[in-house]
Amino acid sequence: MDAKFEFLCRMGDSTLILGHRISEWCGKAPVLEEDIALPNIALDLIGQTQMWLAYAAEVEGAGHTADDLAMRRDVWDFRNLLLVERPNGDFAQTMTRQFLFDAWHLPMLQALTTSSDKRIAEIAAKAVKEATYHYEKSSEMVVALGDGTEESHARMQSALDLLWPFAGEAFVSDTVDHEMAATSVAPTPETLWDDYEASVKDILSRATLTLPKARFAHKGGKSGTMHSEHLGHLLTQMQWLQRAYPDARW
Amino acid sequence: MHGGSKDMRPKPETILQWLHEVPDPEIPVISVVDLGIVRDVQWLDDTLEIAVTPTYSGCPATRIIALDIETALRDKGVADLRVRTQLSPPWTTDWLTDSAREKLQAYGIAPPHPAGGPKSCPRCGSDQLTRMSQFGSTPCKAQWRCDACLEPFDYFKCI
Known part of the structure; x- marks a missing residue:
């Protein structure tokens, strides 16, 4: 197993799966502005996926392309965080998932801009500009809905209670992370935790929401050992064309 | 050739x-x-x-x-x-040429502005503006509204 390949798949699969998830709102978001915003964010994430997975395919050296990695792998080969494969649920869950992801993604990309791997640093420098807008949007939305009506507040609190156990996975390191940190390719995940917790708490207090006390974190997404049942269902939609008509071109 | x-x-x-x-x-x-x-x-x-x-x-x-x-x-x-x-x-939007900024304004798209929002309404010139969404019809634009002439307009956002 090549650690850099694994790491690149973790980055690219997380943006791919989240990009697909939020594109599911296209055409049916609650208001027009959100219907435009979510596919825009999806587009950024899919664009970032192309950069990560194109590099992953080069590192893998097996003659694959970014498209092959996205469309020809099955559940057990995906390395995305469990958080991003969670279903959209209601709008509160979609926004909470986005916020918990963006609050990790933005500082992670900031750290990667100084990666010892030049290509990774370049991709991060491009992506960090887009992620800045994503974080701004999702944190504003968490405050607006959390500190909104009785109904929106209740939905946001239950979304947070549901999704918080999926936020911790990004901050637990394994052998891939150790190798990336040892070669200064990527930061040690744990080092991002304190700032993450502080920024999440700050936004949540403005949103009048309460962070669950339990620190339990579901794991198995970025290692690929234990994806939830939701990822398989997502792939049947996302990959159906390449599965039904392999090598289709138009 | x-x-x-x-x-x-x-x-x-x-x-x-x-x-x-x-x-x-x-x-x-x-x-x-x-x-x-x-x-x-x-x-x-x-x-x-x-x-x-x-x-x-x-x-x-x-x-x-x-x-x-x-x-x-x-x-x-x-x-x-x-x-x-x-x-x-x-x-970065800093690379837009000066003539591009003028052309955008004349076309009805407010050019990027360092303060993070449009300087004035591209239609009536008012500076009474409200942001509707940080995301617009293309990845590079945001949606704003003029509170004077009430027209919505695109803003070419800074990146």
Whole structure:
């Protein structure tokens, strides 16, 4: 197993799966502005996926392309965080998932801009500009809905209670992370935790929401050992064309 | 076509002038050069290489732009050319030319402004403005509304 390949798949699969998830709102978001915003964010994430997975395919050296990695792998080969494969649920869950992801993604990309791997640093420098807008949007939305009506507040609190156990996975390191940190390719995940917790708490207090006390974190997404049942269902939609008509071109 | 004698190759400045006539597919009042995405024009022996940087990583216009550039230069007689995607340094709205900013304003799109929001309504000039959404009809734009003339308008956001 090549650690850099694994790491690149973790980055690219997380943006791919989240990009697909939020594109599911296209055409049916609650208001027009959100219907435009979510596919825009999806587009950024899919664009970032192309950069990560194109590099992953080069590192893998097996003659694959970014498209092959996205469309020809099955559940057990995906390395995305469990958080991003969670279903959209209601709008509160979609926004909470986005916020918990963006609050990790933005500082992670900031750290990667100084990666010892030049290509990774370049991709991060491009992506960090887009992620800045994503974080701004999702944190504003968490405050607006959390500190909104009785109904929106209740939905946001239950979304947070549901999704918080999926936020911790990004901050637990394994052998891939150790190798990336040892070669200064990527930061040690744990080092991002304190700032993450502080920024999440700050936004949540403005949103009048309460962070669950339990620190339990579901794991198995970025290692690929234990994806939830939701990822398989997502792939049947996302990959159906390449599965039904392999090598289709138009 | 221009192989053999190197004197026959059009100068990079000439190429850039030609590219000034290639419009951005989504905002046709400005050219790809105005947009600041053409980063380099150089001859590598008999191959012309154009380095283009994407505005947003997922912008669907990027491929069309590469195709438009290729078509325009082939029409000018450049047979051997390659469009290369260059990621670094990442594109910034600071690279929009001054004339691009004027053209955007005249077209009804407020140009990027360092304060993070439009300076004035591109229709009536008022500075009483409200942001509706940080995301708009293309990845590079946000939606704003003028509180004086009540018209919604696009803002080319800073990146």
